Amino acid sequence: MAERKVRVRFAPSPTGPLHIGGVRTALYNYLFARQHNGDLVFRIEDTDSSRFVPGAEEYIIESFRWLGITFDEGVSFGGSHGPYRQSERRDIYKRYVKELLEKGKAYVAFDTPAELEEKRKEIHNFQYDASTRMGMRNSLAMPQEEVSRLMAAGTQYVVRFKVEPDEDVHVNDLIRGDVVINSSILDDKVLYKSADELPTYHLANIVDDHLMEITHVIRGEEWLPSAPLHVLLYRAFGWEGTMPQFAHLPLLLKPEGNGKLSKRDGDRLGFPVFPLEWHDPKTGESSSGYREAGYLPEAVVNFLALLGWNPGNDQELMSMDELVSLFNLSHCSKAGAKFDYKKGIWFNHEYILRKPDAEVAALFKPVLAGHGVDVAAYNDDYLTRVVGLVKGRVNFVKELWEQARFFFVAPESYAEKDVKKRWSEDTPRIMGELMDVLRGMTDFSSKHAEEVVIGWITEKGYHMGNVMNAFRLAVVGECKGPHMFDITELLGKEETLARIEKAVQAI
RNA sequence: GGUGGAUUCGUCUAACGGUUAGGACGCAUGCCUCUCACGCAUGUAAUACGGGUUCGAUUCCCGUAUCCACUACCA
Numbered sequence: 403m404a405e406r407k408v409r410v411r412f413a414p415s416p417t418g419p420l421h422i423g424g425v426r427t428a429l430y431n432y433l434f435a436r437q438h439n440g441d442l443v444f445r446i447e448d449t450d451s452s453r454f455v456p457g458a459e460e461y462i463i464e465s466f467r468w469l470g471i472t473f474d475e476g477v478s479f480g481g482s483h484g485p486y487r488q489s490e491r492r493d494i495y496k497r498y499v500k501e502l503l504e505k506g507k508a509y510v511a512f513d514t515p516a517e518l519e520e521k522r523k524e525i526h527n528f529q530y531d532a533s534t535r536m537g538m539r540n541s542l543a544m545p546q547e548e549v550s551r552l553m554a555a556g557t558q559y560v561v562r563f564k565v566e567p568d569e570d571v572h573v574n575d576l577i578r579g580d581v582v583i584n585s586s587i588l589d590d591k592v593l594y595k596s597a598d599e600l601p602t603y604h605l606a607n608i609v610d611d612h613l614m615e616i617t618h619v620i621r622g623e624e625w626l627p628s629a630p631l632h633v634l635l636y637r638a639f640g641w642e643g644t645m646p647q648f649a650h651l652p653l654l655l656k657p658e659g660n661g662k663l664s665k666r667d668g669d670r671l672g673f674p675v676f677p678l679e680w681h682d683p684k685t686g687e688s689s690s691g692y693r694e695a696g697y698l699p700e701a702v703v704n705f706l707a708l709l710g711w712n713p714g715n716d717q718e719l720m721s722m723d724e725l726v727s728l729f730n731l732s733h734c735s736k737a738g739a740k741f742d743y744k745k746g747i748w749f750n751h752e753y754i755l756r757k758p759d760a761e762v763a764a765l766f767k768p769v770l771a772g773h774g775v776d777v778a779a780y781n782d783d784y785l786t787r788v789v790g791l792v793k794g795r796v797n798f799v800k801e802l803w804e805q806a807r808f809f810f811v812a813p814e815s816y817a818e819k820d821v822k823k824r825w826s827e828d829t830p831r832i833m834g835e836l837m838d839v840l841r842g843m844t845d846f847s848s849k850h851a852e853e854v855v856i857g858w859i860t861e862k863g864y865h866m867g868n869v870m871n872a873f874r875l876a877v878v879g880e881c882k883g884p885h886m887f888d889i890t891e892l893l894g895k896e897e898t899l900a901r902i903e904k905a906v907q908a909i
Numbered sequence: 910g911g912u913g914g915a916u917u918c919g920u921c922u923a924a925c926g927g928u929u930a931g932g933a934c935g936c937a938u939g940c941c942u943c944u945c946a947c948g949c950a951u952g953u954a955a956u957a958c959g960g961g962u963u964c965g966a967u968u969c970c971c972g973u974a975u976c977c978a979c980u981a982c983c984a
Contacts, residue, residue, distance in 0.1 A: 413984095414984090415983080415984050417983085417984075447984065449983090449984080450982095450983055450984070452983090453983065453984080511982095513982095514982095515981090515982065518981090518982085526910085527910070527911070527980090529911095529980080558982095560982055562982095578914070578915095581913070581914080582913090583912070583913065584912085587911070587912050587913090587980085588912095589980080589981095591981095592981080592982045594982090595982045596982095597982075598982090602981090602982070602983080602984085603983070603984050604984095607984090622978090623914070623915090623977080623978060623979095624977095624978055624979070624984090625978095625979090625984090626913065626914065626978070626979080627912070627913055627914085627978070627979040627980075628979075628980095629913095630913095650914085652914090652915080652977090653977070653978075655976090655977075657920080660975095660976060660977080661976090661977080662977075662978085708921070708922085708933095709921070710921090712921085712922060712923070714923075715923075715932085716922095716923075716931075716932040716933075717932095718921095718932080718933060718934095732925095735915095735921090735922075736914075736915060736916095737914090737915045737916060737976095737977090738914095738915075738976085738977060738978090739920090739921065739922090740920060740921080741920095741921095742920050742921050742934065742935090744920080744934060744935060745920075745921065745933075745934045745935085746934095747934090748933085748934060748935090749934095751947095755947090792946090792947095793947095794946075794947040794948075795945080795946045795947055796946095796947095805945095805946080820944085824944090856943090859943095866943060867943055867944085868943090869943080870943030870944075871943060871944060873943080874943070874944060874945095875944090878944090880944085880945085881943085881944040881945065882944055882945035882946070883944070883945065883946085884944095884945090884946085884947095885942095885943085886943060886944085
């Protein structure tokens with residue numbers, strides 16, 4: 403049997419910012435496509451015009467660009483299976499709706515939303531299906547002349563799928579195995595609405611996946627219950643032979659408590675649930691994003707990849723290329739995963755550690771500028787070395803400022819608690835001696851300075867901790883930071899002496 | 910309510926009939942040390958419950974419980 407080229411798709415609805423769960427679904431599709439040398443298609447499912455949000459489509463594209471997830475075809479990417487925006491495919495859907503109608507696999511229904519609501523109110527658990535359809539206003543139950551008259555009059559209608567009852571429908575899921583649902587519990591789904599001349603999700607989805615030659619549908623678990631309906635639709639069209647294989651991914655759940663992950667959880671616990679910052683044009687409310695929060699895209703990708711999938715061994719840190727080669731649908735878990743955002747922070751820490759100092763320094767520049775530092779006054783080498791000294795102490799690039807500010811501004815004040823502990827009445831005298839020692843040095847390198855100063859402290863019999871910490875207090879402003887002489891080497895002799903002088907005056 | 914799915918340390922997960930049930934995050938302790946961190950080391954902690962099947966069940970089957978999803982002219 404000739405193997406078809408693997409083609410998968412990510413098909414969001416442009417109703418707002420892309421949820422992190424959607425990002426993960428897209429990532430898995432991307433990994434699967436790359437691994438099989440297949441194509442990843444980006445399709446926009448905008449069949450509900452009332453929920454369209456301007457800017458959402460651009461937001462989604464920008465999110466993937468940032469994350470390094472690339473598409474081969476689709477909206478904004480081109481390709482030969484277009485158009486890729488469902489609202490631009492009206493004529494295509496109409497043709498297939500007509501086909502289903504002609505084949506007797508679907509029928510026209512005139513029941514208004516109000517009538518249906520009334521029905522649901524009067525009959526508990528009302529479902530529009532084989533057991534009830536003959537009592538409704540549709541082309542199956544009404545005389546042909548009546549149907550023709552209503553159609554001719556331009557009455558709004560809907561096309562429903564005619565589900566044959568009492569048949570076990572099998573869905574072979576790549577992650578969950580054989581899932582069986584009896585067709586009697588399915589309702590006659592609306593496939594098309596005459597009001598806006600657009601199909602609903604189910605019809606558009608099947609038609610597009612077929613026409614776009616999709617081989618694998620990798621999507622969230624929320625679609626599992628409707629998968630049998632989709633199988634029935636493929637069958638109704640006679641497309642069973644090329645029906646894609648399904649894989650339903652587990653959902654992302656709240657870190658605490660029950661339920662699926664929502665924006666509120668992020669706000670409450672302090673982590674983003676969207677890739678990029680988003681400002682809703684309608685409500686005016688804004689949501690934080692991973693990018694703006696200071697996450698590295700590689701870290702987000704790695705973190706997300708492991709939420710619902712694992713390589714089968716203990717490896718956790720993986721580049722995109724490694725993920726591509728290791729990814730495997732059969733190693734996807736079946737149960738929903740609570741969103742472990744603390745682990746996401748750890749991933750970011752690890753990626754900052756691994757990123758070359760110069761690259762981190764480049765990311766640090768805007769942060770410095772934001773704190774009023776004249777970045778141009780420092781050369782890249784200085785910045786890189788500063789970063790090298792402190793990056794191990796942070797989880798985010800912006801935290802570098804807190805750890806490294808003394809490399810750019812002299813202390814304005816001195817931590818009270820440290821002063822109390824490390825600055826006694828004879829400290830100014832000792833600092834004076836220290837300044838003499840430092841002045842006498844021609845080589846101010848870390849290693850040499852350390853030898854000289856430590857030698858002096860030992861020789862004088864001074865208390866190592868007290869002298870060094872007073873020194874640190876004077877230069878840094880508090881008792882923290884990297885190796886003391888690494889700091890002074892970067893600051894230089896002049897600045898170091900000036901800071902000690904200032905501290906002696908101020909404290 | 911109905912239907913489907915799921916269930917291993919607090920969390921993410923490994924073990925696809927035989928292990929002292931492994932790793933990671935978090936947390937705790939220790940080491941390192943001029944400080945704070947980082948790092949390193951150690952520790953903490955789990956097979957939801959009840960029945961089967963089997964020489965042997967985390968693993969297979971059946972119940973129960975719990976959680977999740979779906980149940981729209983939304984996707």
